[in-house]
Amino acid sequence: GSSKPMKQTLEMPLIKDVMAPVATITLGFSVHEAAKKIIQDKFNHLPVVDENSRLVGIVTSWDVSKALALSKSDKLAPIMTRNVITVAPDDPADLAVRLLEKHNISALPVIDKDKKVLGIVTGEGLSKLISRGVQP
Amino acid sequence: GSSKPMKQTLEMPLIKDVMAPVATITLGFSVHEAAKKIIQDKFNHLPVVDENSRLVGIVTSWDVSKALALSKSDKLAPIMTRNVITVAPDDPADLAVRLLEKHNISALPVIDKDKKVLGIVTGEGLSKLISRGVQP
Ligand SMILES: C[S@@+](CC[C@H](N)C(=O)[O-])C[C@H]1O[C@@H](n2cnc3c(N)ncnc32)[C@H](O)[C@@H]1O
Numbered sequence: 001g002s003s004k005p006m007k008q009t010l011e012m013p014l015i016k017d018v019m020a021p022v023a024t025i026t027l028g029f030s031v032h033e034a035a036k037k038i039i040q041d042k043f044n045h046l047p048v049v050d051e052n053s054r055l056v057g058i059v060t061s062w063d064v065s066k067a068l069a070l071s072k073s074d075k076l077a078p079i080m081t082r083n084v085i086t087v088a089p090d091d092p093a094d095l096a097v098r099l100l101e102k103h104n105i106s107a108l109p110v111i112d113k114d115k116k117v118l119g120i121v122t123g124e125g126l127s128k129l130i131s132r133g134v135q136p
Numbered sequence: 137g138s139s140k141p142m143k144q145t146l147e148m149p150l151i152k153d154v155m156a157p158v159a160t161i162t163l164g165f166s167v168h169e170a171a172k173k174i175i176q177d178k179f180n181h182l183p184v185v186d187e188n189s190r191l192v193g194i195v196t197s198w199d200v201s202k203a204l205a206l207s208k209s210d211k212l213a214p215i216m217t218r219n220v221i222t223v224a225p226d227d228p229a230d231l232a233v234r235l236l237e238k239h240n241i242s243a244l245p246v247i248d249k250d251k252k253v254l255g256i257v258t259g260e261g262l263s264k265l266i267s268r269g270v271q272p
Contacts, residue, residue, distance in 0.1 A: 061197035
């Protein structure tokens with residue numbers, strides 16, 4: 001078959017070059033509903049937003065497991081992480097690598113100046129970049 | 137303070153250079169017990185072994201969420217993944233990057249010829265390698 005030449009930038013990639021779309025949930029979701037969304041959408045990281053679509057927390061399958069392990073209530077608020085480490089679209093991609101390592105986390109929501117969620121950067125996504133020969 | 141010079145190999149790193157220790161569980165565990173272990177030990181990937189310590193499956197917080205989402209039983213067998221993608225200690229590290237990408241997973245158990253679990257390689261661990269300037 002034919003193959004198109006792959007575009008490759010020699011400049012340092014930015015967060016917006018490596019981020020992926022992400023689904024969000026609201027504080028009204030239960031743990032059970034969050035678990036369903038994680039499984040259905042195959043997103044492991046669900047940013048939680050308030051009524052103005054602003055980021056207020058993040059929930060992962062890890063937090064769902066925590067709810068089950070601790071047999072806590074089915075409410076999202078007690079198990080979500082509130083201090084979310086985030087990046088901006090124009091940050092350099094290597095900042096994400098350093099933040100993931102420093103905080104021992106697997107994904108970073110990308111937000112704009114109004115805390116609206118634009119996407120997500122995962123260790124997986126960064127590994128893909130690297131496996132294509134791009135050094136972040 | 138004083139700082140030791142860091143050892144750095146110019147050769148391609150092997151799986152055994154990048155793998156981390158991992159806890160395993162047996163088929164006798166319940167989903168609830170697996171969730172507890174995931175939270176307590178902070179291991180997201182629990183290889184499941186049989187009575188001869190041979191790998192038979194893997195359970196992650198993802199599978200725990202699936203159990204909760206589907207309100208399945210508390211048994212481990214129905215929710216664990218049986219076709220585990222694995223690597224060997226002497227495989228090159230870049231094989232792990234390719235397998236994680238190809239199968240859209242976040243960790244690979246490292247097993248010997250008898251299917252005994254020696255450790256685990258995660259996307260995170262590989263990212264750390266890369267952030268230290270080593271190209272897998
Ligand atoms: C397909 S991933 C999807 C979620 C997310 N991308 C992640 O990696 O966690 C989740 C599933 O992968 C399975 N899994 C994890 N590591 C695996 C491995 N090395 N081989 C086969 N399946 C694995 C888990 O049991 C779980 O059912």
